[in-house]
Amino acid sequence: MPQPTVATMDKIVSLCKRRGFIFPASEIYGGIANTYDYGHYGVLLKNNVVAEWWKAMIQERDDIVALDSAIIQHPRTWEASGHLAGFTDPLVDCRTCKMRFRADHLGELQCGKRPSKHPGEDAACDLTEAREFNLMFETTIGPVKDAGSTVFLRPETAQGIFLDFKQVLQFARRKPPFGIAQVGKSFRNEITPGNFIFRTLEFEQMEMEYFVPPAEALNWYEHWLHERFEWYVRLGIERNRLRLRAHDPDELSHYSSGTSDVEYLFPIGWSELEGIANRGDFDLTQHAKHSGERLEYHDTQTGERYVPHVIEPAAGVGRSVLAFLCDAYDEDEIGGEKRTVLRLHPALAPVKVAVLPLLRKDGQPELARHVYEALRRRMKAEYDDGGAIGRRYRRQDEIGTPFAVTIDHQSLEDRTVTVRDRDTLQQERVAIDALAGHLQARLDPVAV
């Protein structure tokens, strides 16, 4: 049986707050439910996750193009996609405690008056009938509110891709199979149980729609299941804490002929990290019908004409960040002292190298600054001369910095430094002149 790491959600939340990775938004005004801000290391980590996704989608293959579509699209988009009619949650109000609950989650929720009970369990509970509420945030374009100017914050990035399918076909000289990839924010007006950044009101998605000849859909579906699963493994997630789970027939959208989730063994249990769906021709057909445009592939040489089918790997940036953090989290002991260490893949680590003068004298800080300033042209580096060396190593271990370079007495004599490895704790002496190349080769062996 696979086991989660030693991380608990509390430990992750606490580390994220203490080191400024991620913390509740608007805290000085009492916060806002299920909304988080990313601090320094959180932004660096998140940007690295997104950059690796782009790299896998765009740089390392040539069948996918990038897109960044607007958050506020024409409102007919959501008529066509079905979100306006069907993207709803059933909610009940309690007339006693005035709280509102997901009707289909009552068994996991706490009664507003007696938290040991579920809503409806206590005699005093007075629940309304369930009503369907749309999860899209609504706003108004132009300064007046009238029916024509109501628009929505997108609940997913995918639809922007379908809207632009025709433009991409035209200018990118593509024929199926090809994909369109996008990273951006989406918004869902949900009542959530709150598992840190697992589900938030606004969240970043990494979605790709892969357009294929209908007969090839199943093969490409399998291809993307494999690709996306292995992406997490390549970036360091332990294989036995990942699994693919095919949706049961009753979980499937009516148009989907197959959906699987990549699940990760979070501290809260196996949960969805990414969904990969075989969406058929549903989306293009719907938008064609609602817009009057022909959304199909037409091969001018063979005369062939068809509506491509779509395979969609849809990942969440926040969830990926959370999974990478949970999986990297470790505790061990060095010289009898407890250590918290993030064993992040070097590509994801917010800081690649720390430069630390052993002493704050004898020219060591000056040489260390010199080494640091040369390194930071090539990679995210940190200079730290505050406190005992062991404590400085701990600070870097806790944010996942793969290498620490220490400048000591010998460095001034022979222009060498020690390079300490976060995981093996091995120290190696390297000439300052060879240091950048040495680190780059260890950070990214493929690219050197």
Place this chain on the structure above:
Amino acid sequence: MPQPTVATMDKIVSLCKRRGFIFPASEIYGGIANTYDYGHYGVLLKNNVVAEWWKAMIQERDDIVALDSAIIQHPRTWEASGHLAGFTDPLVDCRTCKMRFRADHLGELQCGKRPSKHPGEDAACDLTEAREFNLMFETTIGPVKDAGSTVFLRPETAQGIFLDFKQVLQFARRKPPFGIAQVGKSFRNEITPGNFIFRTLEFEQMEMEYFVPPAEALNWYEHWLHERFEWYVRLGIERNRLRLRAHDPDELSHYSSGTSDVEYLFPIGWSELEGIANRGDFDLTQHAKHSGERLEYHDTQTGERYVPHVIEPAAGVGRSVLAFLCDAYDEDEIGGEKRTVLRLHPALAPVKVAVLPLLRKDGQPELARHVYEALRRRMKAEYDDGGAIGRRYRRQDEIGTPFAVTIDHQSLEDRTVTVRDRDTLQQERVAIDALAGHLQARLDPVAV
């Protein structure tokens, strides 16, 4: 007198559409005013601009930390910042043509009935009095609309930084002078004259708030004027098409003791690219008052305590992209044939190198694929074997690719290729084994 490039706005819009950099959003539903989607090369270019900003702010200096705060913050944020009361435009309606206009821009706008006239000029115009409309998009958190749940899409990223000032002080072990930098989307419900992506409903900002001891504010203001101006120059913008323009006293916000714009000579004339403001202690003081938190720096060693002053360089991603495109745009002639070329800085170019087999036979495509697949591990590359070689060069010139590698008959004999420079058109033979290093050294001499 500096001159704009040969680019006109029409040429830029046309190139952006033709090559899929940027095009109107929701086009299949008739579009949505002042909203654009970024296509493949547009995303790559935009991501490069943002990465260079992060590099200048975060990687190459150590006095600034990153932040990514939520778009929807607690609504009291906008009471404190003054946006709720004062972030308005004066608008008039015309009862005749039913159009709505900025009351302060009537002289630049067209009458709805007679476009040769300005609104109010024609006898038939029947304009209402001007009324103030708030520019923030409003929405509702939770499924019901009541006063307590009204929230706003942020009209600027800056306020999220002020909200988190205290958290950053705590976890990042910082003392002034230090900065907090953020890139993200903001939203303004504006009626705009529409100059392509110059002003759009949703737009990405790159903002940094630099917190300093009050006595140092003026020095740091000068520092940031210089730094930000030079950032554009370093990335290839012609120095004489940039200028700093200090705001007149009547343009200044009441709390600002100095604001200057970095202006670029766009095809539409000198226009703001970035504003650098000396904001004093206005923001922290306002949020302290409204939240009841102490937002100040307290030096526990010296006992010193003060509210830092703030210098804010606030740039727009879309405007920067537009300026880089306009400045890079050029037309020349090669062998009697007209060429459109984007002379983009290599760091910004969407594609760094194109790999082109001269012929589609004799093993050239196979060798070219091999070269391409090795290169794309390290940089964004494109493989193209479609059409005459001259036409393929033109396609790459038009998207600003700095280098084109051609595989020819000789390549198969001696394992060398030609490297063509987009700007000088010089061709150089380079050994395949040395190619990646050769290109990297020319793309980024500093980092090698």
